[in-house]
Amino acid sequence: QSVLTQPPSASGTPGQRVTMSCSGGSSNIGSNTVNWYQQLPGTAPKLLISNSNQRPSGVPDRFSGSKSGTSASLAISGLQSEDEADYYCAAWDDSLNGVVFGGGTKLTVL
Amino acid sequence: EVQLVESGGGLVQPGGSLRLSCAASGFTFTSYAMTWVRQAPGKGLEWVSALGPTGGTTYYADSVKGRFTISRDNSKNTLFLQMNSLRPEDTAVYYCARNRGYGYGYDYWGQGTLVSVSS
Numbered sequence: 001q002s003v004l005t006q007p008p009s010a011s012g013t014p015g016q017r018v019t020m021s022c023s024g025g026s027s028n029i030g031s032n033t034v035n036w037y038q039q040l041p042g043t044a045p046k047l048l049i050s051n052s053n054q055r056p057s058g059v060p061d062r063f064s065g066s067k068s069g070t071s072a073s074l075a076i077s078g079l080q081s082e083d084e085a086d087y088y089c090a091a092w093d094d095s096l097n098g099v100v101f102g103g104g105t106k107l108t109v110l
Numbered sequence: 111e112v113q114l115v116e117s118g119g120g121l122v123q124p125g126g127s128l129r130l131s132c133a134a135s136g137f138t139f140t141s142y143a144m145t146w147v148r149q150a151p152g153k154g155l156e157w158v159s160a161l162g163p164t165g166g167t168t169y170y171a172d173s174v175k176g177r178f179t180i181s182r183d184n185s186k187n188t189l190f191l192q193m194n195s196l197r198p199e200d201t202a203v204y205y206c207a208r209n210r211g212y213g214y215g216y217d218y219w220g221q222g223t224l225v226s227v228s229s
Contacts, residue, residue: 002154035215037155044205044219045147045155051214088155092213098169099145099157 003028004089004102011108017077020105022089024070028100032092034072036065039086039104048087049074076107084109112136112218114206119223126196126227132189132206132220139187140164143209145216146180146191148202148225156202159191160209174200196227 005023012018022034036049047056049065052072064075072091076083089102118130132144145160159180160169168180179192189206203224207216 033213035213037215039155044221045207045216046219047210047215047217050210050217054214056210056217086154090155090157090215096172098171099160101147101155101157104154 002103003093003096003100004091006087006089006102006105008103009106009108011110012076012079013110014079014081016079017075018079018107019073019075020087020107022072022074022102024072024091024100026070027095028070028091028093029067029072030070031094034065034067034089034091036063036072036074037088037090039088041085045088079109081109083107112208114208114218114220116204116206116220116223119204119225121226121228122196123229124197124227127192127194128196128225130191130193130204130206130223130225132191134187134189134208137208137218139182140184144182144189145207145209146189146204147207147216147219148200148204149222150199150202153202158204161189193225196225198227201225201227 033052037045038048039045052067053065086104093100115133146158161180177195203222205222208218210217
């Protein structure tokens with residue numbers, strides 16, 4: 001049972017816009033920034049969104065992040081087949097004194 | 111080019127020990143906090159431990175506290191994870207990652223090293 005809650009799956013067709021959620025609490029998302037990671041099959045995770053809504057250099061602007069209260073979301077516009085991957089949210093938790101990850105959302109491009 | 115290369119994984123019996131290493135290159139190692147994240151087969155990511163740039167500040171997940179020790183040798187640009195009293199549930203791919211800055215996430219990851227705990 002992950003501290004941050006993500007839907008296990010999401011799907012969309014090429015060109016579509018999809019969003020995925022990440023729900024937490026006052027000790028993590030409510031008081032700290034959220035980071036999002038993309039993990040393609042068989043590879044190490046890649047930082048996709050930093051500080052809740054910033055894209056690291058090289059990340060396409062099709063990816064965007066937002067945070068409100070104790071929840072965060074990742075949006076992908078202009079969905080492409082290569083976006084098929086697992087997506088994880090993460091945040092520092094002040095009560096646990098460590099980083100907590102969501103359980104991950106598996107994105108399928110139909 | 112930033113590179114992180116883990117080593118030291120393998121098969122170990124329950125109760126045994128392993129020491130993982132992460133060799134860093136391509137950046138000023140002493141300027142960054144570092145972390146270990148693991149992923150059990152077919153499962154999600156789990157944060158394990160983190161260490162400040164000088165090695166003076168350490169953090170551990172409750173699941174490994176008292177059994178794992180994170181450390182670094184800044185003269186050799188290497189991060190370590192000493193794992194003792196290993197359990198079958200510690201079986202996972204262990205990744206080292208560079209902390210981009212407080213709240214900014216992990217911007218570079220190694221390829222991972224597999225630790226299998228089984229009799």
